[in-house]
Amino acid sequence: MTDEPASDREPDPQEAVAARMREQHRWVDLQIQQAMARGDFDNLPGAGKPIEGLGGDPDPDWWAKRLVAREQLTGIAPPAIGLRREDAELDGLLDRESAESEVRRLVEDFNRRVIEARRQLQGGPPVITRTRDVDAEVAAWRARREERRAAQRAQLSAERARRAERPHRRRWFRPPEAPA
Numbered sequence: 451m452t453d454e455p456a457s458d459r460e461p462d463p464q465e466a467v468a469a470r471m472r473e474q475h476r477w478v479d480l481q482i483q484q485a486m487a488r489g490d491f492d493n494l495p496g497a498g499k500p501i502e503g504l505g506g507d508p509d510p511d512w513w514a515k516r517l518v519a520r521e522q523l524t525g526i527a528p529p530a531i532g533l534r535r536e537d538a539e540l541d542g543l544l545d546r547e548s549a550e551s552e553v554r555r556l557v558e559d560f561n562r563r564v565i566e567a568r569r570q571l572q573g574g575p576p577v578i579t580r581t582r583d584v585d586a587e588v589a590a591w592r593a594r595r596e597e598r599r600a601a602q603r604a605q606l607s608a609e610r611a612r613r614a615e616r617p618h619r620r621r622w623f624r625p626p627e628a629p630a
Contacts (some may be wrong), residue, residue, distance in 0.1 A: 528574035529567035536560065537579045544591050545598075557587045 485491060509515070518526065527535075540560060547553050561581040568577045 529563075529570065530575040530577045530579070533564055533567055533577060533579040540582070541590075541594075544587065545594055547591075550588055550591075553588055553591050554584055557582055557584045 517523070524532075537560075540556075544553050544556060547556065561584070564577065564579050564581050567579075
């Protein structure tokens with residue numbers, strides 16, 4: 451220790467940092483208290499519920515699974531799982547196409563990926579997805595397309611019939627007549 455008075459000593463840099471940290475903590479606490487008084491934290495989503503991922507979840511990859519679900523990420527599942535999902539959604543994908551050649555290309559591409567996944571020996575669940583007969587899928591696509599068109603024609607004719615039944619109504623607004 452030195453005999454110098456406290457005002458004559460140079461301030462210790464560590465003490466200065468500690469003093470600034472204490473001041474910052476007080477400022478942050480003050481901001482939180484003011485926000486609570488204003489009600490900024492009322493009715494937040496998840497209020498009164500435990501924070502997910504903390505505590506007794508034994509799965510070490512809980513955060514990755516929640517990220518995939520929240521962000522709706524695709525393409526990161528094993529091929530067997532991805533192909534099962536794609537197989538379930540394939541009819542809807544084909545129905546959005548308007549050309550038979552594109553339907554054939556999509557089914558052939560799906561079949562190629564199923565065969566390729568069967569050849570892979572990377573582990574994971576087995577590939578149980580079956581390949582699809584291209585000609586049968588095209589025929590089914592044509593049938594579904596014709597059913598949709600028939601339903602649209604029926605709806606259109608019903609709409610026309612409803613319009614024909616209604617008496618012609620006069621418009622309530624007439625534009626002003628032009629001066630002669």
